[in-house]
Amino acid sequence: MQGKAMPVNSNAYPCEPCGLLGDSQPMRDLYKLISKFAATDSPVLIHGEAGTGKQLIARALHQQSPRRQQPFIVFDCQARTHRPGQTPLFAPGCGQSNVHPLSGSVLQAADRGTLLLQQVQDLPLDVQEQLLRFLQRKAAGEVDVRVLATSDTDLTLAMSRGQLREDLYYRLNVLEIVAVPLRERYGDLAMLANHFAQRYSRENGRRHRPFSQEALIAMGEHDWPGNVRELANRIRQAQALAPGNQIEAIDLGLGIETLVTAPMGTLNDYKHRAERQALGDVLLRHGGNLSTAARVLGVSRPTLYRLLHKHHMR
Numbered sequence: 386m387q388g389k390a391m392p393v394n395s396n397a398y399p400c401e402p403c404g405l406l407g408d409s410q411p412m413r414d415l416y417k418l419i420s421k422f423a424a425t426d427s428p429v430l431i432h433g434e435a436g437t438g439k440q441l442i443a444r445a446l447h448q449q450s451p452r453r454q455q456p457f458i459v460f461d462c463q464a465r466t467h468r469p470g471q472t473p474l475f476a477p478g479c480g481q482s483n484v485h486p487l488s489g490s491v492l493q494a495a496d497r498g499t500l501l502l503q504q505v506q507d508l509p510l511d512v513q514e515q516l517l518r519f520l521q522r523k524a525a526g527e528v529d530v531r532v533l534a535t536s537d538t539d540l541t542l543a544m545s546r547g548q549l550r551e552d553l554y555y556r557l558n559v560l561e562i563v564a565v566p567l568r569e570r571y572g573d574l575a576m577l578a579n580h581f582a583q584r585y586s587r588e589n590g591r592r593h594r595p596f597s598q599e600a601l602i603a604m605g606e607h608d609w610p611g612n613v614r615e616l617a618n619r620i621r622q623a624q625a626l627a628p629g630n631q632i633e634a635i636d637l638g639l640g641i642e643t644l645v646t647a648p649m650g651t652l653n654d655y656k657h658r659a660e661r662q663a664l665g666d667v668l669l670r671h672g673g674n675l676s677t678a679a680r681v682l683g684v685s686r687p688t689l690y691r692l693l694h695k696h697h698m699r
């Protein structure tokens with residue numbers, strides 16, 4: 386490994402060049418964690434729901450590390466389990482006395498770089514054992530690979546079911562990053578929605594369409610179970626297909642169910658939701674610009690900051 390570490394981007398917005406976007410408090414905390422963890426060689430376990438950016442986080446760890454000029458290889462443990470023809474993690478026939486365990490393997494290809502094991506709990510148990518041996522032996526030589534792993538399932542459960550070896554879990558979970566769901570970093574929704582709208586209108590060669598008021602409300606109320614991937618997909622489809630001058634909730638496939646299933650509550654619950662909704666709408670409409678948002682809402686900037694903190698939107 387050579388070269389100086391990249392300049393630390395402690396509270397970058399966005400986190401270039403890895404492509405992570407977001408200025409909410411969880412994202413700022415994440416950027417700090419990435420810059421600290423990037424400097425080490427320890428394994429990192431990144432977990433969080435699907436579409437929260439775990440692969441981007443892994444790329445950022447690699448790109449900010451001294452290994453950034455070396456390979457970054459993504460190994461999908463789920464897909465490889467079902468496609469034996471693909472380059473394996475360990476050499477085919479590994480275990481036979483005349484076969485070097487790493488020849489022609491993904492681990493060999495990742496030498497001096499970083500290997501990302503996606504959905505690590507899906508590795509077959511015999512490969513988990515090989516991986517454990519590899520991680521234990523690493524200090525003694527062989528190839529030099531930094532191993533990162535992601536998962537979107539409850540690994541404690543996977544261990545209790547015997548799907549994931551406990552000793553491997555502790556080897557991989559030296560450092561830990563939790564990718565926060567989009568609904569818990571509501572403050573980022575505005576910027577991400579505008580980012581994807583611009584990007585996909587450019588890609589489609591279509592005129593950029595702004596979001597209608599109803600679309601803004603629907604996006605603010607939606608839970609985003611598929612997180613940023615879901616947001617990007619809905620906006621890509623809407624930018625391509627929206628028939629009018631604006632993107633409507635229906636173009637995003639949103640609206641009706643969220644209004645019907647909205648939970649009942651006390652007057653205070655309603656007030657709280659309305660306040661959060663107003664903040665979200667204005668931020669969405671004005672691309673996250675806080676001065677404009679404060680002016681439109683008729684509050685001072687300190688009041689806006691207080692409200693954003695109260696609703697965990699910054």
Ligand SMILES: Nc1ncnc2c1ncn2[C@@H]1O[C@H](COP(=O)(O)OP(=O)(O)OP(=O)(O)O)[C@@H](O)[C@H]1O
Pocket residue numbers: 404405406407433434435436437438439440441442503535536537564613614617
């Ligand atoms: N903070 C973010 N800023 C910009 N784009 C993001 C962000 N988070 C996720 N994305 C985008 O969302 C999509 C999903 O991201 P990614 O593949 O990293 O998620 P993941 O958590 O690894 O998903 P999975 O667990 O389903 O594999 C990608 O297109 C990625 O570029």
